[in-house]
Amino acid sequence: MSFDEIIDRRGTHCVKWDMMEKLYGVPADDGIAMWVADMDFQPPRCVLDAVQGMVDHGIFGYHGDDRSYREAICWWMKERHGWQVDPSWIFTTAGLVNAVAINLEAFTAPGDDIVLFTPVYHAFARVIRAAGRNVVECEMPVQDGIYRMDFDAWDARMTGSEKMLILCSPHNPGGRVWTRAELEGIADFARRHDLMIVSDEIHHDIVYPGAHHIPMSTLPGIADRLIMLTAPSKTFNIAGAHTGQVIIEDPNLRDRFARRMAGLGKSPNSFGLFMTEAAYSPEGAAWVDDLVAYLDGNRQLVDSSINAIPGLRSMPMQSTYLAWVDFSGTGMAREEFTARVEKGARIATNHGPTFGKGGDSFLRFNFGTPRSRVAEAMERLASAFSDLQ
DSSP: OOTTOOOOOTTSSOHHHHSHHHHHOOOTTTOEEOOSSOOSSOOOHHHHHHHHHHHHHOOOOOOOOOHHHHHHHHHHHHHHHOOOOOGGGEEEESSHHHHHHHHHHHHOOTTOEEEEEESOOHHHHHHHHHTTOEEEEEEOOEETTEEOOOHHHHHHHOOSOEEEEEEESSOTTTOOOOOHHHHHHHHHHHHHTTOEEEEEOTTTTOBOTTOOOOOGGGSTTOGGGEEEEEOSHHHHTOGGGOOEEEEOOSHHHHHHHHHHHHHHTOOOOHHHHHHHHHHSSHHHHHHHHHHHHHHHHHHHHHHHHHHTSTTOEEOOOSBSSEEEEEOGGGTOOHHHHHHIIIIISOEEOEEGGGGOTTOTTEEEEEOOSOHHHHHHHHHHHHHHTGGGO
């Protein structure tokens, strides 16, 4: 397929396109959806063929014998990330937000404090609060235009009631790929404060030239407090399958998680298992390489276009297809610059405050869409702020 092909998703029960008018007031007929994090591309042919094979078979019963599914995950993690995974370490959840929720149930209690490095993926805080736990926001400072860790400041904030740290690696929305030194600092921070680490690495396959993702699990001496979360959903644009993986090396943690899973009566969606197995293959890998090259072109277009508008700044991205754009240089109130984007440019984006402390002056733009649409969005954005130029 060509990533340049425009596929009209309107009227397909697509949250990204069919809900933007209701949620953001962006008109459905000529608005551009750049908010929720799925792409406007079809997955690789191997994934489509797997689904077609299920349809051709025509019987959709319970899935059994998942050995080939587990082996495909292990192959992918070793070949693409240098991470040796044992098949017995893998659990399947209904996506990674569900995985976060189960980990909260398995390893914390109501009233416990859960640490987030903010701004960060908004669903973390939503699930934590819904589970009756408390969010502790450790705001990341911006240095040289990108997010950094400030462990000295965060050490001073810890009270001893914190039980878990949820990490986003690579980072959403800032696009950071954490360095080994930063990951080691996170591990040391967790040891000092006796925190479980849940490392959400869902964006690990979309990394741009010059950056290299390091799985948290490859650090020594951290397995006894580490839960790894991965999924093919962002990589292959199959989020609707609601299939994610929880990978736990430590047997004691694995046993606790397994008991909670059993208590919830969870079992996986067979469509997601077939799609994951097909995606994690040499054909899928070749498609991802082409995807990342294409997204890198979109990234460069977004950066150059936004940074050419006085007062706007796109945070340099090492990963993801989500641009984190700072409007503070305009001197405008959040309501004004948001209205210019939504009413003037007719673009739906994610609002920065939903990502926690540090997000007030930002909007998140999803550029996982054909380049012609990205170009149109950037032209509209320049027009909406033309009085600043």
